[in-house]
Amino acid sequence: MHSRMGLVQIQDRLSNKDSLGATIDATNAYNILSNWDRRNNLDSKGAHVFRELWRNVDFNETTDTIFSVKFDVKDPVNTPRGLITNDDTRTALGDSIKFFRDKNIALGASLSDLQYIVDTGKNDERIAMHGGFGREGVFNVAETRGTRANDGANYVINFGLTYMQTITFDSSGPVAEAFLGxxxxxxxxxxxxxxxxxxxxxxxxxxxxxxxxDVSDQAVGDKMQLKE
Incomplete structure (x- = not known):
């Protein structure tokens, strides 16, 4: 799924600093974010870098000083947009880079390498999960609650994957599809x-x-008819 806030451009990429004031070479992160598909699919590379960057930026959707195009109630899908590059956003990226560097996690890793749930019934097998944090503006919310990262810098998902349903229409009428995550x-x-x-x-x-x-074909058990 797309990350609605994902159009991030970081300039002066060789002079980013973390919150402790250390200079961070952000060249690799810049290139990874530039090539990121702005999705949170299993094969998306760089989604985790954006996640930590985005988590470090102090904003909400109506903060006027963060985006070059402010929130417009008449255009809620496309606004706000245009993250303003300043010392705060550079520091946010620097902290994101340091977060993964300290844990020896590659900035170019695929999301499937980092984000999963565990099947304890099958020797703690990892099941890779697509999706992202609600703050990222995604539909398929999948979050780690309780700790920032339960397993190193990995995201062990424990929130968000409940009941999901979509309704579309074809020539025969409504098409309903769902998951219980x-x-x-x-x-x-x-x-x-x-x-x-x-x-x-x-x-x-x-x-x-x-x-x-369809209901008749897939029914389980005896039919129960309700009357007023």
């Missing part, structure tokens, strides 16, 4: 413990029954 069974020995999580990881949406015939 954490799956249904808390019992780690059950086959439904992480089945939908794996589908979510691979974006294999589950088609929901909508028509009477």
């Amino acid at each position: 954490y799956s249904q069974a808390s019992d780690t020995t059950r086959p439904f413990h992480r089945d939908q999580s794996r589908r979510y990881s691979h974006k294999k949406w589950i088609r929901l029954p909508f028509s009477a015939s």
Whole structure:
């Protein structure tokens, strides 16, 4: 999914400083952010660098001093935009670089290398998760709550992947698809413990029954008819 705030340009990339005043060579980070696809897909490279940069910038969507194009209630999709490059944003990038450098995490790593949930029923197998933090402006919210990074600089997801549903239309009418991101069974020995999580990881949406015939075909158990 796109990151709505993701059009970041950092200039003077050789003179960035972290919050402690140390000079940070940001050339590599600059190139990675320039080539980032501005998505939080599993193969997106640089999404994590933007995440920590964005977390370090002190703003909200209506802060007039952060964006060159201010928030417009008549254009909420495209505004605000244009992050202003100044000492604060340079420091934010410097701190982001240092955060990963201190943990020996490559700035060019793919999101799938860093962001996942754990299947304790299968020897703590990691299931890579796409998505991002709500602050990043994404639809598929996947966050680490409680600690900034539970496993080094990795993002062990424990928030956001609940019930997700989309509705589109084809020639036959509504098309409903959904996920239960954490799956249904808390019992780690059950086959439904992480089945939908794996589908979510691979974006294999589950088609929901909508028509009477679909409902009848997929019904489980005895039919119950309700009357007033």
